[in-house]
Amino acid sequence: MSLSSIDVFDALESEVRSYIRSYPALFSKAKGSLIYDQSGKAYIDFFGGAGSLNYGHNHPKIIKKVVDYLLADGIVQSLDMATEAKEIFLKEFNRIIQSPRHLSYKIQFAGPTGTNGIECALKIARMAKKRPGIIAFTNSYHGHSLGSLAVTSNSYYKNSYFGIPGNTVFMPFDKYLGKDINTLEILKKYLDDCSSGVDTPAGIILETIQIEGGINVASNQWLQELSEICRQYDILLIVDDIQAGIGRTGKFFSFENAGLKPDIVVLSKSIGSGFPLSCVLMKPEIDVWKPGQHTGTFRGNNISFVAGTAALEFWEEETFEKSIAEKSLNLKSGLEEICQRFPDQKMTIRGQGMLYGLEILPNGFAAKVSRKAFKNGLLIELAGAKGSVLKFLPALNIPNQLLTEGLKIVKQSIQDVIKG
Ligand SMILES: Cc1ncc(COP(=O)(O)O)c(C=O)c1O
Numbered sequence: 001m002s003l004s005s006i007d008v009f010d011a012l013e014s015e016v017r018s019y020i021r022s023y024p025a026l027f028s029k030a031k032g033s034l035i036y037d038q039s040g041k042a043y044i045d046f047f048g049g050a051g052s053l054n055y056g057h058n059h060p061k062i063i064k065k066v067v068d069y070l071l072a073d074g075i076v077q078s079l080d081m082a083t084e085a086k087e088i089f090l091k092e093f094n095r096i097i098q099s100p101r102h103l104s105y106k107i108q109f110a111g112p113t114g115t116n117g118i119e120c121a122l123k124i125a126r127m128a129k130k131r132p133g134i135i136a137f138t139n140s141y142h143g144h145s146l147g148s149l150a151v152t153s154n155s156y157y158k159n160s161y162f163g164i165p166g167n168t169v170f171m172p173f174d175k176y177l178g179k180d181i182n183t184l185e186i187l188k189k190y191l192d193d194c195s196s197g198v199d200t201p202a203g204i205i206l207e208t209i210q211i212e213g214g215i216n217v218a219s220n221q222w223l224q225e226l227s228e229i230c231r232q233y234d235i236l237l238i239v240d241d242i243q244a245g246i247g248r249t250g251k252f253f254s255f256e257n258a259g260l261k262p263d264i265v266v267l268s269k270s271i272g273s274g275f276p277l278s279c280v281l282m283k284p285e286i287d288v289w290k291p292g293q294h295t296g297t298f299r300g301n302n303i304s305f306v307a308g309t310a311a312l313e314f315w316e317e318e319t320f321e322k323s324i325a326e327k328s329l330n331l332k333s334g335l336e337e338i339c340q341r342f343p344d345q346k347m348t349i350r351g352q353g354m355l356y357g358l359e360i361l362p363n364g365f366a367a368k369v370s371r372k373a374f375k376n377g378l379l380i381e382l383a384g385a386k387g388s389v390l391k392f393l394p395a396l397n398i399p400n401q402l403l404t405e406g407l408k409i410v411k412q413s414i415q416d417v418i419k420g
Helices: 006-012 060-071 084-101 114-129 146-150 183-192 220-233 302-316 319-341 365-375 400-419
Strands: 027-031 034-037 042-045 106-109 134-137 168-171 203-206 236-240 264-267 279-282 348-352 355-359 381-383 389-392
Touching: 042 400, 060 302, 084 106, 084 302, 114 134, 114 146, 114 203, 114 236, 114 264, 114 279, 168 183, 183 220, 203 220, 220 236, 302 319, 319 348, 319 355, 319 400, 365 381, 365 389, 365 400
Parallel strands: 134 168, 134 203, 203 236, 236 264
Antiparallel strands: 027 034, 034 042, 106 279, 264 279, 348 355, 355 389, 381 389
16 A cells, blocks of 8 residues: 555544644644745744744754753663753752742652643642542643543543543633623632532642633632632642743743742643653642652653753743743734724634634634635644634744734635635
């Protein structure tokens, strides 16, 4: 059987494949904010590896460190033994990220991907508090292993045959019931009432901005009140910063603007700058693990430590946050201009930093725009339970000219869809 390009995947890979359907091209190269298919066609990347490429593709500083490390016979796989690469990552994370923010989390390296970190966080919260329950929120997304699925709300991913563990209750996220209803009043009522059927949980897990859920931004006030509720009721606050962290909202952590100090934070995606790495940060008093009680073969890959350390250096540059803020303004004003250009489409913009969603109704319209945009040379994905939100995740360091060009393609693609 001789198959060419995309047919190979149709014939040989499972039906579960997903992004290949959004972007049906065979990709071969990538640099910065551009990705190229086999024919050499360039696409501007607003997809950003679903948040795992915040520094763009193959950043020269990061790639050089990785290549040098490998050429010097640096250790690749070492389970959780001590290596120089890991030592440097731990020290640099402390020096560059934790110390200036007055944080002193202990770090656990989970299996390679985000969901492994979530599993870890849920287990440690339950062990530390000796309670089984977890509260999660409507429109949440925390990954696809069974513990993570239990706190993920979208029914598309769930199936009772999976045997998803229970002990999870969902509460309405900020603005879920409209902007005038403070959903935390409901949470408090349930926690206060011994007859509500909701026991005090070990932890409350949330994304400060629900990205897959449709770019739903929790207000600082809501987050602060939630943090205070956790303190009052002795519940651990777990922030899933897997996609919204590592600079996406303009600061290293997404909760910095609200001044939170969560008990547990989960990082993955861009912490390894494109290489797999998952970290659980926990306050030292929560670290009740016994040695080897939660393990896994691929915990903390050394190439990811080298790449992750190289990326941390950007946070030492005084201008880095400022440049994200400037690009964020360009992104936001570009989106506002698009909304004004198509008033009949009644679009809404939500977001922060280099993370924005453009909701376009009716359902199905945004998907058509995304497909058109691909043809026009731009990768952009959808978010929201019904896929009605275009999700803008350009690299934090995207050149302004590519940002403008990408926004132009979005505008053109909307125009193309309207024309039919
Ligand atoms: C907020 C959030 N949590 C968890 C995950 C799961 O991470 P992974 O796909 O690496 O398992 C994702 C992935 O998109 C995510 O966005």
